[in-house]
Amino acid sequence: MRSLPLVIERRSTAHRSLQLLGVLVAFAFYLYVVGVVENFSAIRWAVAVTLAVAILGLNIVTGYSGQISIGHSAFFGIGAYTTMILIADHGWPFLLTLPVAGALGFVVGAVIGVPALRIRGLYLSLITLGLALAFPAIVKSDNFFGINFSSLTGGSNGKVISSGDVTVKSGFHWNPPSWAPDGWTTNDWVFTTVFAIAIVLFALSSNLVRSRVGRGLVAMRDNEIGAAVSGVYPAQYKVLAFATSAFVTAIGGGCFALASTTIGPDTFGLQRSIEFIAGLVIGGVATILGPAIGGGLGEWLPYWAYEVDWPLLGKLEGPQSGILYGLILVVIIFFMPGGIVYGLRQLRSKFIVFVPRLPVPQDISAVGAAARAAAAGEPRPDSIDPVSPPPDDATASVQ
Amino acid sequence: MSQQPVRIRRALAAALCLSLIAAACGSDDDEAATTTAAAATTAAAPGTTTAASEGTTAETTAPTSEETTAESTGDTTESTTEATTEATTEVTTEDTASDTTEASAAAFQVPTDNCPADATEPLADGAPIKLGFIGPQTGPLAAFGVIGQGMKVYFDKINKEEGGVDGHPLELVTKDDAYDPAKSAPAVQEALEGDNIFASVFQVGTPNVAGTRQLHADACVPQALVGTGFPAWGDPEHFPWTSGGIPSYTVEAKVWVEFIKEKFPDAKKVAILTFNNDFGKTYKTTLDELLPDEGYEIVADVAHEATSDLSNEVTQLLAGEPDVIIGGTTSTFCTNLITLARQGGFTGPIINSYTCQSIQQFMVPAGEAAANVFTLVVAKDPSDPSYADDEGVKQYLEDVATYGPGIDAKVGNVFTGYNAAFMVVDALTRASAMDGGLTRANLMNAFWSYDLQTPIAIGGIAHVDGVTDAYISEFGVMSEYDPAGQTYKVNDGVEIDVEGQGGVYSG
Numbered sequence: 001m002r003s004l005p006l007v008i009e010r011r012s013t014a015h016r017s018l019q020l021l022g023v024l025v026a027f028a029f030y031l032y033v034v035g036v037v038e039n040f041s042a043i044r045w046a047v048a049v050t051l052a053v054a055i056l057g058l059n060i061v062t063g064y065s066g067q068i069s070i071g072h073s074a075f076f077g078i079g080a081y082t083t084m085i086l087i088a089d090h091g092w093p094f095l096l097t098l099p100v101a102g103a104l105g106f107v108v109g110a111v112i113g114v115p116a117l118r119i120r121g122l123y124l125s126l127i128t129l130g131l132a133l134a135f136p137a138i139v140k141s142d143n144f145f146g147i148n149f150s151s152l153t154g155g156s157n158g159k160v161i162s163s164g165d166v167t168v169k170s171g172f173h174w175n176p177p178s179w180a181p182d183g184w185t186t187n188d189w190v191f192t193t194v195f196a197i198a199i200v201l202f203a204l205s206s207n208l209v210r211s212r213v214g215r216g217l218v219a220m221r222d223n224e225i226g227a228a229v230s231g232v233y234p235a236q237y238k239v240l241a242f243a244t245s246a247f248v249t250a251i252g253g254g255c256f257a258l259a260s261t262t263i264g265p266d267t268f269g270l271q272r273s274i275e276f277i278a279g280l281v282i283g284g285v286a287t288i289l290g291p292a293i294g295g296g297l298g299e300w301l302p303y304w305a306y307e308v309d310w311p312l313l314g315k316l317e318g319p320q321s322g323i324l325y326g327l328i329l330v331v332i333i334f335f336m337p338g339g340i341v342y343g344l345r346q347l348r349s350k351f352i353v354f355v356p357r358l359p360v361p362q363d364i365s366a367v368g369a370a371a372r373a374a375a376a377g378e379p380r381p382d383s384i385d386p387v388s389p390p391p392d393d394a395t396a397s398v399q
Numbered sequence: 400m401s402q403q404p405v406r407i408r409r410a411l412a413a414a415l416c417l418s419l420i421a422a423a424c425g426s427d428d429d430e431a432a433t434t435t436a437a438a439a440t441t442a443a444a445p446g447t448t449t450a451a452s453e454g455t456t457a458e459t460t461a462p463t464s465e466e467t468t469a470e471s472t473g474d475t476t477e478s479t480t481e482a483t484t485e486a487t488t489e490v491t492t493e494d495t496a497s498d499t500t501e502a503s504a505a506a507f508q509v510p511t512d513n514c515p516a517d518a519t520e521p522l523a524d525g526a527p528i529k530l531g532f533i534g535p536q537t538g539p540l541a542a543f544g545v546i547g548q549g550m551k552v553y554f555d556k557i558n559k560e561e562g563g564v565d566g567h568p569l570e571l572v573t574k575d576d577a578y579d580p581a582k583s584a585p586a587v588q589e590a591l592e593g594d595n596i597f598a599s600v601f602q603v604g605t606p607n608v609a610g611t612r613q614l615h616a617d618a619c620v621p622q623a624l625v626g627t628g629f630p631a632w633g634d635p636e637h638f639p640w641t642s643g644g645i646p647s648y649t650v651e652a653k654v655w656v657e658f659i660k661e662k663f664p665d666a667k668k669v670a671i672l673t674f675n676n677d678f679g680k681t682y683k684t685t686l687d688e689l690l691p692d693e694g695y696e697i698v699a700d701v702a703h704e705a706t707s708d709l710s711n712e713v714t715q716l717l718a719g720e721p722d723v724i725i726g727g728t729t730s731t732f733c734t735n736l737i738t739l740a741r742q743g744g745f746t747g748p749i750i751n752s753y754t755c756q757s758i759q760q761f762m763v764p765a766g767e768a769a770a771n772v773f774t775l776v777v778a779k780d781p782s783d784p785s786y787a788d789d790e791g792v793k794q795y796l797e798d799v800a801t802y803g804p805g806i807d808a809k810v811g812n813v814f815t816g817y818n819a820a821f822m823v824v825d826a827l828t829r830a831s832a833m834d835g836g837l838t839r840a841n842l843m844n845a846f847w848s849y850d851l852q853t854p855i856a857i858g859g860i861a862h863v864d865g866v867t868d869a870y871i872s873e874f875g876v877m878s879e880y881d882p883a884g885q886t887y888k889v890n891d892g893v894e895i896d897v898e899g900q901g902g903v904y905s906g
Binding site for chain 1: 536575577582583585589592593612613704705
């Protein structure tokens with residue numbers, strides 16, 4: 001009988017089985033939303049998933065690269081409006097609009113990343129704040145650098161597409177395909193689409209942060225000078241961090257347009273940006289699962305705060321539900337300062353600890369013998385690097 | 400009203416090129432149809448009839464019969480066809496609830512071909528009538544949430560005193576969308592599918608209504624008496640399931656232009672401030688069209704954002720040295736405009752949007768600066784002492800004290816909700832008497848055929864017929880505000896009755 005915590009080596013069979021279990025849990029969640037939850041709540045879950053994708057994007061630039069951005073509502077809005085305009089005004093199929101939305105987000109993100117080369121920390125946040133404030137105003141403006149944005153975006157009236165399943169005049173439908181199970185509604189199909197896209201993006205992000213690029217971003221966050229000295233070119237990485245993050249958030253915005261079917265300029269203002277930051281922090285900065293939790297809470301927490309029938313108090317009226325919402329956030333941060341994922345990790349560490357797989361020690365005896373032979377009798381210390389080639393002249397052997 | 404207000408006959412019809420409704424003078428149907436068709440010129444102003452001719456040829460019996468009944472009971476509020484160049488306005492004071500009961504021949508019928516079955520099925524006996532109020536309960540515009548409180552007071556009163564409508568108790572279902580159109584769609588879906596509401600009432604927010612119009616139309620559930628004056632809601636031909644509940648901003652802007660002509664004949668230069676959203680843009684579009692036509696020079700035309708404190712904008716307005724300033728904005732921006740303009744040395748008249756008429760919230764904070772400020776007063780403010788003896792206000796205050804203790808009855812928005820509930824109950828009562836009983840389709844027909852005096856309205860009749868008149872509230876009194884008495888000098892004001900002249904939305 002082993003004592004807790006269990007020590008499991010990464011990439012071992014036990015580890016892989018646990019990961020498979022995680023995938024099954026995700027699948028079970030999917031089935032729960034599609035099968036069990038009421039139809040009108042399924043669409044709220046879809047919106048929650050799109051918020052999770054948006055926060056995933058924010059995580060790349062704020063969590064992993066250390067550049068605080070309170071302007072991500074603008075990228076979210078760029079993605080949403082691109083998708084809306086292409087679908088409603090030009091009749092594009094939904095999936096084709098996502099690369100366009102992402103590309104536009106990428107470009108704008110890169111442009112925003114350029115000031116980041118010169119400015120750090122809170123001062124950079126001010127620039128991103130400007131972006132969050134400017135976006136709704138630009139959307140509503142008649143003349144911004146000569147472009148009439150409000151006729152393109154519908155101005156303050158917002159834009160609408162219908163994802164209903166009745167044949168009506170609005171034209172766009174996201175109905176379940178013929179091979180879908182019976183009883184699936186439009187909302188279920190919207191959720192499926194959005195969930196699938198989210199899974200893909202989460203997997204890609206997970207790979208990104210584990211790659212060389214991801215390590216470079218983290219190094220840049222923790223010690224910029226040290227990272228620069230080690231070969232992480234800051235200008236390139238900072239701009240790319242913004243661009244990639246905006247790309248992901250914009251795709252989240254495109255999915256949001258599908259899920260919520262109607263958007264307006266004030267949906268993408270400063271409040272949304274703050275919601276993203278709050279969701280990221282509550283979920284867990286610099287984790288992959290954190291954004292998922294943050295997105296879910298961002299959508300459901302205000303709703304529960306308003307709708308829940310408390311035993312003694314009844315339903316909270318209006319603004320009082322806001323107080324409850326704030327209180328819950330404070331309590332979560334107080335007990336789990338790193339966010340919910342960190343709290344869960346601490347809990348998990350009482351039962352399971354993951355240890356990295358150690359590299360296999362190499363046989364250095366041959367190298368040592370060769371070195372001794374080359375050095376002709378001089379004593380060699382044991383701490384020889386087994387990888388470097390043996391020195392080819394006598395003086396180099398002195399450590 | 401106890402005193403005769405000053406009446407000014409005005410050539411609104413001729414000046415604004417609006418069509419007149421076929422008169423209550425007993426003219427026969429064909430004549431009515433041709434007169435309306437002939438008069439349907441839509442030169443200068445948006446929101447006037449073009450569909451009138453099509454509509455009236457299809458249904459010519461009911462409108463005239465409605466007006467005839469109104470005439471014979473001694474009340475006229477429409478302009479007559481005799482006076483095609485003038486619109487005589489009269490205020491009716493007697494009748495309370497609508498009594499035009501041609502229940503079987505509703506003027507307008509919503510098409511129900513594409514509707515699910517429950518649109519035409521009568522509500523089961525004794526089942527509650529669920530009315531949805533979807534609006535901002537949280538977030539920056541949560542102040543509008545109290546409208547739901549006012550509604551609940553009236554519904555509770557009807558449930559207690561009359562056992563509901565036609566034996567059905569009334570139930571209010573509120574949903575929150577935080578004024579964000581992206582949250583309106585899920586909230587409406589939940590109300591439609593989860594709560595199975597019978598109708599949605601007084602939904603707030605132009606983009607919120609625009610974004611959920613189709614959802615209501617698909618489900619064939621009335622989206623009635625919406626709380627925004629955007630003219631597009633008066634479109635019964637394309638969106639029969641959506642109807643407006645407050646005066647149209649287009650009509651209000653037209654009224655302002657006429658008022659300036661009448662009251663300030665020496666004025667030449669006008670400065671305009673509008674809110675940079677659809678609400679303000681509706682004003683701006685109408686004013687930009689009409690003012691030059693009438694020979695005025697627009698010396699400043701400024702739009703402001705929700706985050707502005709107006710100091711820059713007012714400087715721009717005053718730089719043009721205007722004779723009159725028009726404020727097409729809302730909420731505390733009206734107060735700021737008045738205060739800053741006076742501080743800047745402007746002593747001329749300022750015209751205020753009717754959405755700012757709440758004395759307690761917007762006029763009192765401006766203090767003495769609010770002299771020489773004119774508003775189209777459409778509602779009785781419950782905090783205004785001059786209405787202390789008004790029947791409607793007294794009843795309202797009593798009902799809030801009885802059925803809603805703890806609610807501040809002086810807040811104008813509560814009265815707004817109470818009034819909306821009053822109108823809903825009227826529609827429900829008429830719908831129950833129609834052929835087919837209380838169905839959603841009949842209810843929507845009832846919403847398109849009002850002829851009613853409401854407790855909050857300062858005068859006039861709330862009238863729509865869904866065919867030639869799609870705007871329900873077209874009466875007000877352009878009054879000057881009196882800072883000393885904290886009241887509007889309604890008795891010295893200029894009465895505006897453009898009932899029926901808003902026509903139908905023409906895109």
